Amino acid sequence: MTTTPPPARTTTLADPDTPFAVVDVHKSLRNIERLASRADRLGVTLRPHVKTAKSLDIAALMHGGASMPVTTSTLAEAEAFADGGYTDITYAVGIDPHKLPRVIALLRRGVTLRVLLDSREQAASVTAAAREAGLAIPAQIEIDCDGHRGGLVPDAPELTDIGRILHEAGCLDGVLTHAGESYFAHTPHDQRLAAENERDSAVAAARRLRAAGLPVGTVSVGSTPTAHAAEDLTGVTELRAGNYVFFDLVMAGLGVCRLEDLALSVVVTVIGHRPEYGWILTDGGWMAMSRDRGTAAQSRDQGYGLVLDLAGNPIPDLVMSAASQEHGTLTARDGATLPELPVGTRLRILPNHACATAAQHRGYYVIDSSQRPAGSTPAVIAKWQRISGW
Template structure:
């Protein structure tokens, strides 16, 4: 039996497959143009079906949780990078995945973690593969490429000097500060800083006699606007599969490229307050308001009719409570209440698709129309 958007309980997460395919093709072409491997970061999609469209059925992929690593491993993915600094208590879980045949690499920037990995590898009878996290300007994690810690840390991860159980797989960085850029020219500059930092670290390691096969960069903005990735082996963008209002405001995508949205139902009108009430609030949409930095007034998301790509003027989500979303508001143009009666459906484009997706266990997939052509699962938690 054919189902449509009108048949779904709300709020639910809608995925436009045609937009997803176009976004994936765009990034695949960029990786080919730049001469690097695409290792997409699945922290955005958390879905086997999306991963298979991006890189096939075995990888390479990037994940942000070990729950994701286990989920993708069960689906047959064998080349996985866990791109969050390793906690020593998680090494047994990583070891079990390695024993099952997964080439699971982790990252660290701390000698104590390297020591713990060496000892755990000996105890478990596995060889962990670790990437050194390099800071290229974000200032969140990682060491500077010219840090005095780099070579001693590599020594601890090299499997030498009575340290079996772990080996150095390479270096990795992430230019997350590209999201704070104010122009495409600035994104290009940050992309070059990202490349220079990680290549400098790899060059130092190789000059000291360490193998450094993987030189990894990431972020959707820098992947799309880097002019050159000489010396880099792979890139790890993630948000590109879906995009969102933040990316649109940054200039990395068009409104029509945003592939996910939240389907909601109108539940009431409040003409005196000039707002329509929907059943999608802070949990369904997230409370990420970062898109307002580039486009003030975006609120908690922009609102479309179910089968239209572009948002309605003046119908942004101006406020949210846990299960309530308020459209319009005192500063918006007068709402056409007759156009949105209780029971009618609307779609909300997300400010940050990674955050918005976190509350949902599946995607209801369309090809741009109202018919539901598939349901794709996704993994949540840690």
């Protein structure tokens, strides 16, 4: 599963200079298998969103590897996955017409690159570019299921017009929706309702298009919370989710995963103490963690992250409560005693939002927590690169 061996002198998490990002491949694989078996049970294709890890090596852990369909958030990801042999890619951000030359270049390489849109203007641009290039650009119509972001509501008058514009150029691929508001669905019941609503919205839009005589191939739904809550995806053809390869404190706060499922952490070093304020200072600030404070909106605010020892054991009630560019501040929660952690002590911080924290790093040091004696410093088994830019 490794493509780049770690540098010869890097043998454990005690070796690289901090801060750096770590992926526990044992936990990641467990998360991957959990959702893959759900998708199998639900009878839908899983199309992972690779925007979280942005790594061909992480994607290779998923069943199927390059034969697997994927979702991307940038054309840079799509191009990197095409270079890695992937041939079925959905670029799931509403298409900017200026980017169509890169879409066409991918299609000409034999990649089924699917684009997303929700307006007549975009449909006109896509079909004009397709006709000029003499090929079909598979396009999905974005459906808004919960007022989170873009998309047409399922009963929007222009839905069938847009479908027709696309179909006449051979470009109508289907519909896609994303239950973005499910990140604020705080109970299993609410998450199930969000999943049902997501499915119903996509299926209703597909039904309207079909009733207008338009062929709908793809009916795509997904978000990490709804993908784990859905019980019946009748009418849906594929499920998308991204965050689940790592999970994070936001997902744990929603109950979608347990804290012990979090596969991404950041290794930092204690560089100082301010006992008069109850602070332990580290060399991991927002540059290493991101500025994401996703749990601030949850019932338990986890600051910039929870603290583990280097072996991966939680240090109870220790929270990264503040950050500047290259400094983190750890404090004890709820009057707990601050542990003694001398200068030079390495710790691991579990992030609020894996997508944002991972993006602060150029790659991952990889460990396998199933392969070592409890309490020992984890061995680095590989170093994996991330895709960056747009």
